[in-house]
Structure formats: C-alpha cells, structure tokens
Amino acid sequence: MTSIAPASPRPADPIIRLEQVSKWYGQFQVLTDISLSVQAGERIVICGPSGSGKSTLIRCINRLETVQQGRIEVDGIDLTAGGRNVDAVRQEVGMVFQQFNLFPHLTILQNCTLAPMRSRGMSAPEAEAVAMKYLTRVRIPDQAHKYPSQLSGGQQQRVAIARALCMTPKVMLFDEPTSALDPEMVKEVLDTMISLADDGMTMLCVTHEMGFARSVADRVIFMADGRIIEQAPPAEFFGQPQHAKTRQFLGQIL
Ligand code: ADP
Ligand code: MG
Numbered sequence: 360m361t362s363i364a365p366a367s368p369r370p371a372d373p374i375i376r377l378e379q380v381s382k383w384y385g386q387f388q389v390l391t392d393i394s395l396s397v398q399a400g401e402r403i404v405i406c407g408p409s410g411s412g413k414s415t416l417i418r419c420i421n422r423l424e425t426v427q428q429g430r431i432e433v434d435g436i437d438l439t440a441g442g443r444n445v446d447a448v449r450q451e452v453g454m455v456f457q458q459f460n461l462f463p464h465l466t467i468l469q470n471c472t473l474a475p476m477r478s479r480g481m482s483a484p485e486a487e488a489v490a491m492k493y494l495t496r497v498r499i500p501d502q503a504h505k506y507p508s509q510l511s512g513g514q515q516q517r518v519a520i521a522r523a524l525c526m527t528p529k530v531m532l533f534d535e536p537t538s539a540l541d542p543e544m545v546k547e548v549l550d551t552m553i554s555l556a557d558d559g560m561t562m563l564c565v566t567h568e569m570g571f572a573r574s575v576a577d578r579v580i581f582m583a584d585g586r587i588i589e590q591a592p593p594a595e596f597f598g599q600p601q602h603a604k605t606r607q608f609l610g611q612i613l
Contacts, residue, residue, distance in 0.1 A: 371398065371399065372435065373396035373397055373398050373399075374397055374398065374399045374433065374434050374529060374530060374561055375395070375396065375397040375420060375431075375432070375433055375434075375530060375561075375563075376395075376396050376397075376430075376431070376432045377393050377394055377395045377396075377419075377420075377429065377430070377431050377432075378394055378429055378430045378431075379392050379393070379394055379428065379429040379430075380392070380393040380394070380419065380426050380428065380429030380430070380431060381393070381426065381427060381428040381429055382415060382419065382424065382425075382426045382427055382428075383427055388585060389412050389415050389585050390412050390415060390416060390419070390426070390585045390586075391584075391585045391586045392429075392586065393416060393429070393585075393586070393587055394587075395580070395587065397530075397561065397563065398561075399529070399561050400559050400560075400561055401561055401562075401577050401578065402556050402561075402562045402564070402575050402576050402577050402578075403562065403563045403564065403576060403577065403578050403579075403580060404564050404565075404566060404571070404572040404575070404576040404578075404579045404580070404593075405417070405563060405564065405565045405566075405579075405580045405582060406565070406566065406567055406569075406572070406579065406580070406581055406582070406608070406612075407581050407582035407583050407588075407608065408583060408608060411582040411583050411584060411585065412582055412584075412585040412586075413534075413565045413582055414534050414535075414565065415585075416582070417454075417532045417534055417563055417565060418534075419431060419438075420433065420438075420452060420530075420532060420563070421433075421448060421449055421452040421454055421532060422438050422445050422448060422449070423454075425439075425441075426439065433448045433451060433452060433530065434448075434451055434529055434530075436448050436451075446478075449478075450478055450479070450526055450528075451528055451529045451530065452528055452529070452530045452531075452532060453523030453524065453526060453528035453530070453531045453532065454523060454531075454532045454533075454534070455516070455519050455520055455523055455531065455532070455533045455534070455536045456519070456534050456536075457534055457535040457536065457538050457539050458539055459507070459512070459515045459516055459518075459519045459539075460519065461507040461515055461518060461519060461522070462507070463506065463507050463508060464506075465506075465507075466503065466504050466505065466506055467494065467499075467502050467503050467504070467505055467506070467507070467510070467518050468487060468490055468491075468494075468503040468504060470507070470518060470522050471486075471489075471490035471493065471494065471518070471521055471522045471525045472486035472487055472489075472490050472525070474522070474525065474526055475489060475490075475525050475526060478526070479526065486525070489525050490503070490521070490525055491503065493521035493522075493524045493525050494518070494521050496521065496524070496554075497517040497518070497520055497521045497551050498517070498551075499514055499517055499518065499521075502514060502518070511544060512539065512540045512541060512544050513540055513541075513543075513544030513545075513547045513548055516536055516537070516540065516544075516548045517547065517548060517551055519536075520536075520548075520551055520552070520555070524555075529561060530560075530561045530562070530563070531555065531560055531561070531562050531563075532562075532563050532564075533552065533562065533563070533564040533565065533566065534565045535565050535566060535567070536548055536552070536564070536566065537549060537566065537568060538566075538567075545568070549568060549570075549571050552564065552571070552575070553571070553574070553575055556575045564576075567612055569597070569612065569613060572593055572596075572597075573593045573594075573597065576592075576593050577592065578590055578591065578592060578593075579591060579592070579593050579596040579597075581596070581600075581602070581604070581605045581608065583604045583608070588602050588604055588605060589601055589602045589605050597609065597613075
C-alpha cells in the first residue's frame with residue numbers, strides 16, 4: 360500500500376539566490392565564492408570596509424556587472440544566462456545609488472515617467488499618475504516640475520527612490536544612499552527607506568548607518584576582501600560579532 364504524504368510546508372523559493380559567485384576585474388578577484396539567499400520581504404544590510412566588494416556585489420544583482428563563476432537568480436530568472444533575462448530582471452530590481460544619478464536635463468516628473476513609458480509601455484498620463492503617487496509617497500509631489508539641480512541632496516535622493524518605485528520593483532537595492540548627503544538630510548532619506556521596509560519591500564542596503572541596520576534589518580552581512588565573512592540578525596551581529604575583522608570594523612565605525 361502506498362500512501363500519499365501530506366503536503367509539508369516548504370519554505371518559499373528565495374527571490375534572490377547567489378550560488379558560489381566569483382568575479383574578477385582582470386587579475387584581481389573582487390568577489391570570492393559568494394552564496395546568499397534572500398526571501399521576499401527580507402531586509403538585508405551589507406556593510407564592510409571600503410573596497411571589500413559591496414558595490415560590485417549588489418551591481419551583479421541587476422547585472423550592471425557580470426560574473427565569471429557561479430549562478431545568480433532573481434525571482435527565478437537566471438541572470439548568468441544573459442540575453443533577454445537581463446531586461447526582465449532590470450524591470451524587477453530597483454536601484455538607488457550614492458550619487459542619485461538623476462537625469463539633469465529632465466524634470467523630476469520626467470525622470471520618473473521615462474522608464475515606465477519606455478519599458479512598461481505606459482501612456483504619458485498613466486506614467487504621470489504613477490509618478491505622482493510615488494512622489495507623494497516620498498513627500499515631494501510639489502517638486503515635480505523642477506529640475507534635479509533645483510532640489511537639495513535629500514530631495515534628489517527621495518526622487519531617485521520614487522523613480523525606482525515607479526517600475527514597481529520586487530526588490531530594491533541601495534548602494535550607500537546617504538553617504539553623499541549633508542548630515543541634516545540623512546534622516547529624511549532613512550525615514551523613506553524605513554517606510555518602504557514597513558510596507559514589506561525586499562531590500563538590500565549597503566550602508567554604514569548602523570542605527571538603520573539595528574532597527575530595520577532582518578540580517579546584517581559583513582564583507583571583507585570580496586567574501587561574506589559573517590552574517591547575523593542585528594542584535595547578534597552587534598552584540599556578539601564572531602570574526603576579528605568584524606570586531607575591528609565595528610570598532611572603527613561605532
Ligand atoms: P566597496 O563598494 O565595498 O567599496 P567595490 O565593489 O566598489 O567595493 O570595489 C571592490 C574592489 O574592486 C576595489 O578594490 C575596487 O578598486 C575594485 N574595482 C571596483 N570596480 C572596478 C573596476 N571597474 N575595474 C577594476 N577594479 C574595480
Ligand atoms: Mg561601494
């Protein structure tokens with residue numbers, strides 16, 4: 360007699376999966392054997408010394424960089440297979456850079472409507488409605504008709520976040536989004552990120568804002584020399600860092 364096994368609860372597939380990823384710039388190995396799984400809704404903070412490969416790692420996740428070894432999947436799409444997969448993934452992954460990267464010759468509204476019109480085939484009125492929704496969300500709808508240079512750094516970074524959200528991404532990547540800001544503008548950007556996290560957005564944030572890490576992250580990842588050295592929930596990561604390099608790093612920034 361065979362019996363049918365009851366359906367056992369299975370953890371959902373991760374939305375991001377890296378398997379033994381390695382990358383070189385010429386002779387220089389920038390990433391070594393990186394394996395990482397991120398579940399939908401997870402908030403990850405990545406920290407580590409300058410030059411440790413943090414930017415390279417997250418740039419690989421929307422294929423701004425290619426890798427020579429290993430496998431990267433985003434929402435089940437194999438990025439390392441190339442081809443049309445790249446466009447598919449770019450639409451699902453929003454990215455916010457240290458230097459905002461807004462188009463200077465376009466208004467705030469045009470910055471936000473460009474990609475949805477080009478890649479999602481939205482009409483102008485449709486894209487504008489979406490843009491205004493997210494500009495309202497980041498609390499700057501009144502700036503829509505200005506140009507980036509007319510806004511403060513904090514406002515520009517909030518536009519960059521709104522612009523990414525207009526594509527309704529499944530994942531948001533942040534690469535030191537507050538590092539280029541004057542200190543008084545850091546909070547408004549972190550508050551925007553916290554509100555995204557509260558809404559359940561899957562986020563990978565490279566940041567040295569350890570207050571943000573403590574209050575928002577599900578997991579903190581520490582990188583050094585192109586490797587993931589240590590990862591843990593924030594209480595554990597800050598309370599009992601295991602690795603000497605982690606302790607040294609935390610000693611320098613806290
Ligand atoms: P992090 O973001 O942690 O500061 P990066 O990922 O920017 O680190 O860089 C990791 C290492 O790779 C650094 O040593 C950097 O000089 C090197 N690197 C980054 N981009 C390139 C590139 N395009 N060509 C060659 N080397 C690079
Ligand atoms: Mg970097």
